Amino acid sequence: MSAWIQSIEGTDQGATVALILALLAAVLHAVFGALQKGRHDPMLARGAIDASYGLMAAPFALFVVPWPEPHMWPIFAGVFVIHAGYKFAVLAAYRRGAFTVVYPVMRGTGPLFTIVGAWLIFGETFSAVQWLGVVVLLAGLYGLAAFNMARVTVARDTLVPALAFAVLTGLFVALYTTYDAYGIRATADPFTFLAWFFFIDGLLFPVLATRFYRRMGSPPALGPLALRGVVGGVVAFASFGSIMLATRLDQVGEAAVLRETSTVFAALIGWLFLREPVGPARTALMGLIALGAVIVEFGG
Template sequence: MTLSDWLISLEGTAKGHQVALVLALMAALLHAVFGALQKGRHDPWLSRGAIDASYGLMAAPIALFVVPWPEPHMWPIFGGVFVIHLCYKLLQAFAYSKGAYTVVYPVVRGTGPLFTVLGAYLIFGETFNAVQWIGVLVLLSGIFGLALYNFLYLESDRSTLVPALGLAIATGLFVALYTTYDAYGIRATADPFTFLAWFFFIDGLAIPPIAFMRYRRMLNPPALAPLAMRGILGAFIAFASFGSIMLATRLDKVGEAAILRETSTVFAALIGWLVLKETVGPRRIALMALIALGAVIVEFAG
């Protein structure tokens, strides 16, 4: 039995639910790391360009020569994937360029799951019970509370904060859109790894040219070697993070996977504290606990 056959055999089963839980939590941790890589040392556009170029080049031979060829009906779906993810990445890069990571990231991640749950209801017929909706509200109160706290106490340069928050909300809407659309796409093909390989191949085409043009216009561009290393590291993290959440949405409910992934905000705050040297106090710890509690309620009330 191949890995694809094994995963397909788990769809809709109790074991599949457990595997989806692990995949969604792994995606949460790795997505926070991925966001910090893009916001960290280098210009966000250059970081994203290096990452996309790396995972596009890595995925190309797998897409072209290893996995089964996509079915004809998949090509329009991949076209939608390209457009939606390009819009998401452009908005996210603009948001990171305008505001602090610890302000922008929680707003993005808080806006996304609510609209994903609604989209999962409209497209897949998924529903949450009353207790799960309480969990969603608890999680969102923690996420937006964290963003508000960071906005009030941690943001030093407020001249660009309003547009940063607007861009963060728009980015969150596209998080919901790509989460739901990718779930539709990975369910539309017989082999989930066909979708994943072609997703990374196609998704790696757009941002690198933009990043290259930005690099050429810089008066003091960064050294290429560290940027390339960040790109390669980010590519492996992207494979594990985005790949995990897409597989989770094929194995189990899209809405639950999206909610669990938003515990990434907790990991992001820890990264901001430990790596980016941003302040974390008891109030932020309490808000992060609310996020985790909300995710637990959604999971165990289902």
């Protein structure tokens, strides 16, 4: 698999595979977001998910893939710090604001700054048509956030700090997307980066979540929490793994934009499986998000 990935880098086939991976990451990221925002406190859910994928990745990192080259260790240290900051920002936003408001803001801020970062670090540029697609996509995302904000009835007193943390989360999304793209390109075997990424990234939050759990007055049962962690761990492997491989195979900015169609897939999941109403306004805004992604993909 590693040899095949390396053989299609920078080719038309590689671009097609990157497109498929980015869309797969979008679908799975919608599922992943719902798992974090479920009936458990976000800290507990995050700790269970990180513990699961850290344990799953450990044997692959230690015994299956080639060990990282010496220059990779400082990169992994940066990965650890950046992703820890991202998770703290996500938890702060989720605890202060409604999911339907903060999630589109998080996802809208991320690709804009990722495109700028990819230009600064990798020299990637967008055409005028692609920038039009970015504007259309962001209009859909921020329009969806504003539409939901006008109708939300819970946590309105903490809405401003929730939005501030959502913007901060978007900045971290841009930072980790660009940095992870740099990391996965810096090692010969992309699966070395993926295995060690999940192993290292799964070290911190299980410890924090355990301390939080022990301080709770009425802690939840561990069985459902553990199940959420295992399912979330598998989804995280597929979601984050897909987007990282996509950024190695093709442009980082394009992959970041395509991933933000996760907002559309999240709404579709809610409509199909949770019987949540969508309505004509939300449908139109989600249409803008999808249209923007299509313009970016085919406007290059």
